Amino acid sequence: MDLNATGEPVMTHEDPQVRVGVHIEKGTCILSRGGTDFVAHHASVEFAAPEQQLWTAQEVVFSAQGPDGKSVGLKVDLLNDACDGPRDGVPDAIWKVAALAATSAGDVGIRYTPPA
Structure with a gap:
């Protein structure tokens, strides 16, 4: 890896956000827009905890495939x-x-142990 990093990064706690990706089994979630069906295969859900409130899901961005086989992104504000x-x-x-x-992110109480 040809990258160097220094510093002590700090996350601001005023409006923390976490984006969690989940893979969706093809055919289990069909999204329809304007009469066209799209088969979702991945979703990225953004969670936020503004002003130290409870975590809430605020948007989902789906990666899907249209009937023509092309990939599209569909965003839903929650x-x-x-x-x-x-x-x-x-x-x-x-x-x-x-x-x-x-659930896959530990209810956004993400638990992580850096490598030793």
Whole structure:
């Protein structure tokens, strides 16, 4: 690796964000937009804890394949416009993806041990 790094990086705790990726088995989550179906195969869920509040899922970005076989990205905002609660009309399947991401990241209490 041809890279060097120095310093003591510090995370700000005012508005921490964590993005968690999950692989989705093809065919288990179909997204529809404008009458076109897309087969999701990966999702990246962004969690935030603004002003030291509880962690909440705020958006999901799906990687999917369209009927033409081309890859597309589809973004879903999970919070309402005031950012004080869930957005109305978000399908249950998308909330399940957010729950899977939270579970796979230890409910965003990510546990990690650096290599020795």
